[in-house]
Amino acid sequence: MDRYLIESPHEAEDCDAIIKEIHAAGYLHHFEWGCHDGDHCGWAIIETDNREHAKQIVPWRVREKARIVKLEKFGSTSKTHSKK
Numbered sequence: 001m002d003r004y005l006i007e008s009p010h011e012a013e014d015c016d017a018i019i020k021e022i023h024a025a026g027y028l029h030h031f032e033w034g035c036h037d038g039d040h041c042g043w044a045i046i047e048t049d050n051r052e053h054a055k056q057i058v059p060w061r062v063r064e065k066a067r068i069v070k071l072e073k074f075g076s077t078s079k080t081h082s083k084k
């Protein structure tokens with residue numbers, strides 16, 4: 001399984017709607033939110049083999065603004081980002 005970071009910025013007026021949609025999709029417990037700190041954005045780390053699947057979790061109204069980033073860990077003996 002790959003792990004993907006979902007970063008989902010949104011406008012204040014979209015908050016309630018997108019949180020409801022993510023709840024309905026069953027992913028609300030994955031997300032943490034900056035809304036009450038004045039940064040209207042949600043973050044989640046999702047395990048999936050499919051980048052498109054990660055993107056589908058984001059409600060359509062803010063999907064185009066979402067960033068999906070595949071995550072990996074670097075160990076001390078593994079290759080770093082400088083060596084592909």
Ligand SMILES: [Zn+2]
Pocket residue numbers: 010011012014015034035039040041
């Ligand atoms: Zn918000």
